[in-house]
Amino acid sequence: MRALSGVSFELNRGTVTALVGPNGAGKTTLLRCLAGLDAPLEGAIEVAGIDVLESPREAHRKLGYLSDFFGVYEALTVAQCLAHAAAMQGAAPGRVAESVRRTALRLGLSDRLGQAAGTLSRGLRQRLAIGQALIHGPELLLLDEPAAGLDPEARHALAALFRALQDEGMTLVVSSHILAELDEYSTHMLVIRGGEVVEHRALEGGAGPGERRLRLRLAAPRADLVATLGALPGVRVVEAGDREAVIALAGDEAAQSALLATLLASGLPVAEFAAERENLHDSYLRTVRPGEERA
Amino acid sequence: MxxxxxxxxxxxxxxxxxxxxxxxxxxxxxxxxxxxxxxxxxxxxxxxxxxxxxxxxxxxxxxxxxxxxxxxxxxxxxxxxxxxxxxxxxxxxxxxxxxxxxxxxxxxxxxxxxxxxxxxxxxxxxxxxxxxxxxxxxxxxxxxxxxxxxxxxxxxxxxxxxxxxxxxxxxxxxxxxxxxxxxxxxxxxxxxxxxxxxxxxxxxxxxxxxxxxxxxxxxxxxxxxxxxxRTRPWAWPAFSLWVAAWAAGLAPPDIGFARAFTVTGLLACLVATYVALFTDPTTAMKVRRVATAWARGDRRRALEELPLWPTSLAPAFAFALAAPFAFAGVREWLDLPDWKAIGDFATRAPLALAFAAARDGAILVFFASAAKPRRVEGATILYLALLWWVIPGLLAVAGLASVAQFVNPFLTGSGTTAAVVMGAQAALAIGLAASRWRGNYGRPAPR
Incomplete structure (x- = not known):
């Protein structure tokens, strides 16, 4: 029996992909294959233009990986752990100290640099492990259950960190059972089940490439809402009633602002007009439910 | 640093x-x-x-x-x-x-x-x-x-x-x-x-x-x-050959390098085969990687995925086949009265030993190819002990020495018989291992 079969997908740079699926679906195996820790029976894996299976050492300079069962060198200090990780990833000796300082600052470990890793709390150890995975500035960061065992505050900080990394152009793949947590920062969803990719798509729901998904709610019902929206340039109606509508708008925030002005000018009693992100939990259930019914 | x-x-x-x-x-x-x-x-x-x-x-x-x-x-x-x-x-x-x-x-x-x-x-x-x-x-x-x-x-x-x-x-x-x-x-x-x-x-x-x-x-x-x-599997047999050459150099000069090297080469490769068999894990998935690469014509990848023990078993067979030629003039320095029987054993026993190593490797693959393999090496050692010593010993004690010789053919004293019987055992073990592996792991994966 294969852990993975027929898996094929591409990740766009700067995206955060939520890797979701039931226990035993093959999520960890997939992440380990992407990281070059396990080799698939057949197929190819490419990270930032490097063939992971042919040149795993080169690929490791481009990626970081946090295992769900990670460990840290408990006898070393936080600074030594980070310096060791940087050096192991080929950081130039002159840049190691700066990498340690910057990573510690980013992870909130600056005041712990002299503390032995073995004396850290679970949350701080998790942060240190994440710091070790990203200290060399990888283009792809793979995280297997990164928030397991963290308290709500630490999870929130972690989500903020992932959003910051995404803003810097890093690509992240995050596996977790806690969908609400993934919902905070994921841009894409990769559903895996029985070792096969069930779905891989952006989380903007009905919106296509270059489109923004927007929800419009009126203060009072208007029978002509659908017709009015449909007549507007760049607007595609995803779903609509006489009081609420979800539309896909081609364009950026300026286009969104212009559309709001047009709607108000047309006399629509707009009560709410905001970008809508698809709920990951609902999306996941929608994706796997047909499978469950078949089973 | x-x-x-x-x-x-x-x-x-x-x-x-x-x-x-x-x-x-x-x-x-x-x-x-x-x-x-x-x-x-x-x-x-x-x-x-x-x-x-x-x-x-x-x-x-x-x-x-x-x-x-x-x-x-x-x-x-x-x-x-x-x-x-x-x-x-x-x-x-x-x-x-x-x-x-x-x-x-x-x-x-x-x-x-x-x-x-x-x-x-x-x-x-x-x-x-x-x-x-x-x-x-x-x-x-x-x-x-x-x-x-x-x-x-x-x-x-x-x-x-x-x-x-x-x-x-x-x-x-x-x-x-x-x-x-x-x-x-x-x-x-x-x-x-x-x-x-x-x-x-x-x-x-x-x-x-x-x-x-x-x-x-x-x-x-x-x-x-x-x-x-990835590496190609030349290091293990190369080390075996180096040990053989080093040891052959210590042999008395009148034996001749070719004969000494044939003996030390066979022994070194057989020892290397058994050491690799029990230290380098041979799993069903490893066999599958070799088979898959070979099936798609990727010979290099198939060699890269190969377990260690076949890489030293192959030269062991080469030494075994060379033995009759290396020992052709053995009478010149081996002054023993019953040359025919000993000569026959000396020239054919190497092939029987190589077949025995192949059989034992196949037994390990058989256990590794179980649907849920557990304690593969332990089970293999148990069955090897049964085949090499326990069953032949019990049969001999029971007065069935002629039957015992079919289990451990080295007891016959005839190199030719030992080679034929051990070759048959190796073929049977390989057949059983291949059948079990195909049954549990050889099915095409779903697409």
């Missing part, structure tokens, strides 16, 4: 340890130097310094090296190591010199003391060669322990621990080998190697350097596998 070396320096070479080790050793040596009245104070240091060198450098250093990888696995930091951008060469150097760093620090001081004392023992030992042999011997056992530890990394922890204990016995065996060279007067005795005369101790020291080189290369290749760096 190698990052792994630096990490071990942080861990092992704290200020306290750097000061405490020489202080304690100084006290111990002062105690021995001041006590007793046999020889000078300097001569009295030789014994305790030798023992401490052995204990610290060989026993403790080997233990530290063998534990280095097991500890990483236990502490869940092994993936961090495997994810590094360091190559297998840097990792080998880092672990090999880093893990036993403190043993080298303290053992090095003991070795220096031993050399200092040995210089006061005129005519007994050659200090330079002894030091070289000791250092090379330590590198040899450390590298062997590291390679064995890497081979065992995916095994159950208990097995790894047993392996570590077994490896600790290796230096003892080594000392038993070194002892005679030194006690007999070291440089005074000479030996013949490929017809050339060498003094024993220098020969041993240089040989140990070569063995240490092979062991370090073995650790490097084991790291290649762990780090997913």
């Amino acid at each position: 190698n990052p792994e070396l630096r990490r071990y320096a942080w861990l092992e070479m704290g200020l306290h340890r750097r000061i405490a080790a020489p202080a304690v050793l100084l006290l111990v040596f002062a105690l021995f130097a001041s006590g007793g009245d046999d020889g000078s104070w300097r001569e009295r240091l030789y014994g305790p310094a030798s023992v401490l060198t052995f204990v610290i450098l060989f026993l403790w250093g080997t233990h530290l090296t063998a534990e280095s990888v097991a500890e990483e696995v236990r502490e869940r930091t092994w993936d961090l190591q495997r994810l590094s951008a360091l190559g297998p060469g840097e990792m080998t150097v880092g672990k090999l010199l880093g893990a036993p760093m403190f043993a080298w620090y303290a053992g090095g001081m003991c070795l220096a003391t031993m050399a200092f004392a040995a210089a006061a023992l005129p005519g007994r030992v050659s200090v330079g060669w002894t030091v070289l042999a000791t250092i090379a011997g330590a590198v040899f056992v450390h590298a062997t322990a590291l390679a064995a530890s890497l081979q065992a990394v995916h095994r159950e922890s208990r097995a790894s621990r047993r392996l570590g204990v077994a490896l600790l016995l290796l230096p003892v065996l080594l000392l038993m080998w070194v002892g005679p060279f030194i006690d007999r007067g070291g440089t005074a005795k000479a030996l013949s190697w490929f017809g050339m005369r060498f003094e024993r101790l220098p020969f041993f020291a240089v040989s140990m350097v070569a063995f240490a080189g092979w062991a370090v290369f073995g650790a490097y290749r084991s790291f290649c596998r762990e780090l997913q760096v």
Whole structure:
């Protein structure tokens, strides 16, 4: 029996992909294959233009990986752990100290640099492990259950960190059972089940490439809402009633602002007009439910 | 600086340890130097310094090296190591010199003391060669322990621990080998190697350097596998052939190199096959990787995925087939009355031995191909013991010696019979293993 079969997908740079699926679906195996820790029976894996299976050492300079069962060198200090990780990833000796300082600052470990890793709390150890995975500035960061065992505050900080990394152009793949947590920062969803990719798509729901998904709610019902929206340039109606509508708008925030002005000018009693992100939990259930019914 | 070396320096070479080790050793040596009245104070240091060198450098250093990888696995930091951008060469150097760093620090001081004392023992030992042999011997056992530890990394922890204990016995065996060279007067005795005369101790020291080189290369290749760096499987058979050539050189010159090399080659390759069979994991998935690569015509990949034991079994068959030719003129130097029977056995038994190794390898693959394989090596050893000794012994005791010969055909005394029967057993074992593997793992994967 294969852990993975027929898996094929591409990740766009700067995206955060939520890797979701039931226990035993093959999520960890997939992440380990992407990281070059396990080799698939057949197929190819490419990270930032490097063939992971042919040149795993080169690929490791481009990626970081946090295992769900990670460990840290408990006898070393936080600074030594980070310096060791940087050096192991080929950081130039002159840049190691700066990498340690910057990573510690980013992870909130600056005041712990002299503390032995073995004396850290679970949350701080998790942060240190994440710091070790990203200290060399990888283009792809793979995280297997990164928030397991963290308290709500630490999870929130972690989500903020992932959003910051995404803003810097890093690509992240995050596996977790806690969908609400993934919902905070994921841009894409990769559903895996029985070792096969069930779905891989952006989380903007009905919106296509270059489109923004927007929800419009009126203060009072208007029978002509659908017709009015449909007549507007760049607007595609995803779903609509006489009081609420979800539309896909081609364009950026300026286009969104212009559309709001047009709607108000047309006399629509707009009560709410905001970008809508698809709920990951609902999306996941929608994706796997047909499978469950078949089973 | 190698990052792994630096990490071990942080861990092992704290200020306290750097000061405490020489202080304690100084006290111990002062105690021995001041006590007793046999020889000078300097001569009295030789014994305790030798023992401490052995204990610290060989026993403790080997233990530290063998534990280095097991500890990483236990502490869940092994993936961090495997994810590094360091190559297998840097990792080998880092672990090999880093893990036993403190043993080298303290053992090095003991070795220096031993050399200092040995210089006061005129005519007994050659200090330079002894030091070289000791250092090379330590590198040899450390590298062997590291390679064995890497081979065992995916095994159950208990097995790894047993392996570590077994490896600790290796230096003892080594000392038993070194002892005679030194006690007999070291440089005074000479030996013949490929017809050339060498003094024993220098020969041993240089040989140990070569063995240490092979062991370090073995650790490097084991790291290649762990780090997913692909290699072609030439190193293991090359090492077997090197051992065979080295040992053939020690044979009496009148035997002839070809004959000696045929015998040592066959033995070295067979031993290498069995060692690899029980140290390099052969799993059903590994077999599948080979089969899949071969089926799509990727011969290079198929060779890269090949387990170690077939790579030494293949030259074993070559030596077995060459044996009849190498021993064609054996009567010239083997002056025995019943030449026909012995000659027949000597020329055909090698082929039977090679078939036996193939059968035993197939038995291991059979157990590895179970739907849920467990304790593959243990089950294989049990069945090999049954086939080689237990069942033939019971049959012989029951008066069924003729039947026992079909189980262990070497009992027949006929090389030809042994080759035919063992060939049939090998074919049967291969057939059963292939059938079981196809049934459990050979089905095309769903698309």
